[in-house]
Amino acid sequence: MRANAVSCLIVCFSVLSGCGADSEWNNQTEGISGSLARLVYAKNSENEGETAGALYTLAKGHLVRIAVNDAAEFEVTDEIPINESAETLTTDNHAVYVGSPEFVRSYMYTPASGLTFVSESPERPAESDPVVTDGEFAYSTVTEFGWSFNQQEFEAIGGSLYIYAIDDNKVLTEINRIPNIGIPMGLALWGKVLMTCDSKNGLQQWDVSDAMDVKQLKVISDVTCRDILHLGDGHFATVGEAGIYQIKPTEEQTFTLISIHR
Amino acid sequence: MHGISRLLTVVPIWPIFLLPLGGALFYLVRTDFAWAPIVQHSAPSFIFALWLCSIGLRLFRVPRFFALGAVAISYEVFQLLPIWRDSVRFDLLDVLATILGCFVSYCAWKLTSPPTRKLGTLSNRQAWLGIILLGWMATIGCDGNWSQTDVAEPITVSRSEFTDSVVVGGPEHNQSYSKLYEKRIAGTQYLVGLVEGKGLQIINNDDPLKPENTSFIHILGVQDLVIIEKLDNETKEVADYIVVANNYSDLVQLSLVYQKLVGRIENLYDYKDYIRLPPNTEWYDGSAIREDEVAVGYHLIKTNESTTEGEHDESKCRFVLNCLF
Numbered sequence A: 001m002r003a004n005a006v007s008c009l010i011v012c013f014s015v016l017s018g019c020g021a022d023s024e025w026n027n028q029t030e031g032i033s034g035s036l037a038r039l040v041y042a043k044n045s046e047n048e049g050e051t052a053g054a055l056y057t058l059a060k061g062h063l064v065r066i067a068v069n070d071a072a073e074f075e076v077t078d079e080i081p082i083n084e085s086a087e088t089l090t091t092d093n094h095a096v097y098v099g100s101p102e103f104v105r106s107y108m109y110t111p112a113s114g115l116t117f118v119s120e121s122p123e124r125p126a127e128s129d130p131v132v133t134d135g136e137f138a139y140s141t142v143t144e145f146g147w148s149f150n151q152q153e154f155e156a157i158g159g160s161l162y163i164y165a166i167d168d169n170k171v172l173t174e175i176n177r178i179p180n181i182g183i184p185m186g187l188a189l190w191g192k193v194l195m196t197c198d199s200k201n202g203l204q205q206w207d208v209s210d211a212m213d214v215k216q217l218k219v220i221s222d223v224t225c226r227d228i229l230h231l232g233d234g235h236f237a238t239v240g241e242a243g244i245y246q247i248k249p250t251e252e253q254t255f256t257l258i259s260i261h262r
Numbered sequence B: 001m002h003g004i005s006r007l008l009t010v011v012p013i014w015p016i017f018l019l020p021l022g023g024a025l026f027y028l029v030r031t032d033f034a035w036a037p038i039v040q041h042s043a044p045s046f047i048f049a050l051w052l053c054s055i056g057l058r059l060f061r062v063p064r065f066f067a068l069g070a071v072a073i074s075y076e077v078f079q080l081l082p083i084w085r086d087s088v089r090f091d092l093l094d095v096l097a098t099i100l101g102c103f104v105s106y107c108a109w110k111l112t113s114p115p116t117r118k119l120g121t122l123s124n125r126q127a128w129l130g131i132i133l134l135g136w137m138a139t140i141g142c143d144g145n146w147s148q149t150d151v152a153e154p155i156t157v158s159r160s161e162f163t164d165s166v167v168v169g170g171p172e173h174n175q176s177y178s179k180l181y182e183k184r185i186a187g188t189q190y191l192v193g194l195v196e197g198k199g200l201q202i203i204n205n206d207d208p209l210k211p212e213n214t215s216f217i218h219i220l221g222v223q224d225l226v227i228i229e230k231l232d233n234e235t236k237e238v239a240d241y242i243v244v245a246n247n248y249s250d251l252v253q254l255s256l257v258y259q260k261l262v263g264r265i266e267n268l269y270d271y272k273d274y275i276r277l278p279p280n281t282e283w284y285d286g287s288a289i290r291e292d293e294v295a296v297g298y299h300l301i302k303t304n305e306s307t308t309e310g311e312h313d314e315s316k317c318r319f320v321l322n323c324l325f
Helices: A002-010 B002-010 B014-029 B036-059 B064-080 B092-111 B125-139 B159-163 B316-324
Strands: A032-034 A039-043 A053-059 A062-069 A073-081 A088-092 A095-099 A104-110 A114-121 A131-133 A137-148 A153-166 A172-178 A184-190 A193-198 A203-207 A215-220 A227-232 A235-240 A243-251 A254-261 B150-158 B167-169 B179-185 B188-195 B199-204 B212-218 B225-231 B238-247 B250-255 B260-265 B281-283 B293-301 B307-309
Touching: A039 A088, A039 B225, A039 B238, A053 A088, A062 A095, A073 A114, A073 B260, A131 A184, A137 A184, A153 A184, A184 A227, A184 A235, A193 A227, A193 A235, A227 B179, A235 B179, B150 B159, B159 B293, B179 B225
Parallel strands: B150 B281
Antiparallel strands: A032 A184, A039 A053, A053 A062, A062 A073, A088 A095, A095 A104, A104 A114, A131 A137, A137 A153, A153 A172, A184 A193, A193 A203, A203 A215, A227 A235, A235 A243, A243 A254, B150 B293, B167 B212, B179 B188, B188 B199, B199 B212, B225 B238, B238 B250, B250 B260, B293 B307
C-alpha cells in the first residue's frame, strides 16, 4: 500500500521544481537533487526553445493551475477543491501529484477537460518526500515532523531512506528501506553516489551501486544541511543553518570541503 | 481466584494517583519522539480514564460495577462539554479504558466479599481527594483558561505598505538558507539561496572557493519559489530567469537578470495557507481580512480575554495540564 502511495509521488520525478537545479533525472552525469515543494512548474513541452507551461500551487483549499506564457503572462486557469491538509506538490508533464500526511492524489490537466481528479492513495506516512532517481531506481528521504513545545514550532524528529525499483511502465516497487538515518532532508545523486542532507548529524554519503545493499560510506558531520544541489562532476553545494558548504571529489568516494559561505 | 480477589481489595489506592503525574513527566522529558502527538492526547487520556475508574473501584464499594460506570460515564460526559480543553477529547482509547475499567471492576465485585458501604458514600479522604482533583481539572486552567483551544487572530498590514516591501538591496550576510537553486547568467554561475520569510540571496559562484553575495531580494513571507527560463523571442536562447515566489498572500514574479518586480497576482493565497499555527490553536471564526489588507502574522488570544501580540508560547502550568489529558 505504501509503495503504491509513494510511487504516485515518485513517478513524477521528471520535473521536481522544488529542487535547486532543474532536475535532469535522465542524465546521470548532471546529477540530480530533490527537496520539498509547494509551488511547482511544468513545461507544456520539453522541446528546445519552448518555455510555456503552467504553475501549480495549493491555495485557499484548492489546487490552482496558473498558465504561464513565455514566463511573462500569468493567468489562473483552473481551480479544483482539495483537502486543506495538502502540502506538497510534484508534477510529471500534465499530471500533478498532491501529497498530505493522509494521502497522495493525482490530477491530470488537458486543455479540453481542464484539471481533473484521477486517483487517490490513502496511505502516506510522512510530510516530506524529496525524491531523486537515476531512471532505474528512485531514492526518497521520508522525514517525520512533530511539534516541539520547547522551540514552539514544527521540527523534524526522524526519518528513513527508501529505495524503489522502477519498471518499464514507471511503476515503482519498494525494494529497500534504511530506517533511522537521522533527520534526512534534501538529497542529491551523482552516478552511484547518493548524498542525503541531515540538519543535525551532517551530510551522509551513500554507495548505491547495489540498490539492495546500500551502504553508508561516510558522515560528514561538519556539513549540516537541509538541501543539497549537484552542480556537476561531483561538485555539491549544500545549505543549512551554518550557510552554504561546497564539496568536491578529490578521489573516488572521497570529498573535500572547498568553501563555507554565509 | 480467591488470591486475586484478596489482591484487588488490599492493593493500595495511592499509587494510582501517580499515573497521570508520571505520564505528564514522561511527556515533559520526551517531546521529540515520533509518537508524541498520540501520547499527548490519547495515552494520558487513556491513563486518566483508567485512573478515574480505579478511584471508583476503591471509592464506591457498593456496588462497584455501577459506581465505576457512573464515574467513567461522568468523565466521558465531561469530555464532551465545551468547558474542557480540546485535547481532552472523547476517543476510542477512552472507550477502551472505560470498558477495561468496568471489566476489572465487575470482576472485583463478583470476586470480593459483599459490599459494606453504600453507593455514593464519601466518607474517606480518598473520596474527597478524588472529587476535588476531578473538579480542579475540569474547571481550573492556568490564567483562568476555560477555553477548548487557543484562538488566533491575524495581524494585518495595509496592502500599499506591503507591496512596497519587495525590493532589491545590497547583500545581507550570515543568513540561514532552506533551499538552494543554481542558474547561469551570461556564463556566470549564480546560486540563489532561499531565506524563508525574508527573501533571496543572490550569490556569484563563479569561483566556488570564494563565493560572493551580490544582492538580496527582499520578499517578505516567502516560503517557496520556482525559477522559469525566459527566452529571447528571436534567438530562442535564455535571456532571463523569472523567479516566481509567494509574497505572503501574493504570487510575485521577478526578473533575476534585471532584478526587478515584473508581475504580481494579488490575494492568491489565504492567510491560513502560509501562517502555521501551533497545535490546539484555531483561527478565530470571525477573522476576516479586508481587501486592502494582508495578514503577516497572528495574535494569540488568551482565553481570559487578554490578547497578547506575538504570544506563541504556552505557560508551563497549562502545558502540564495538557499533558495530563
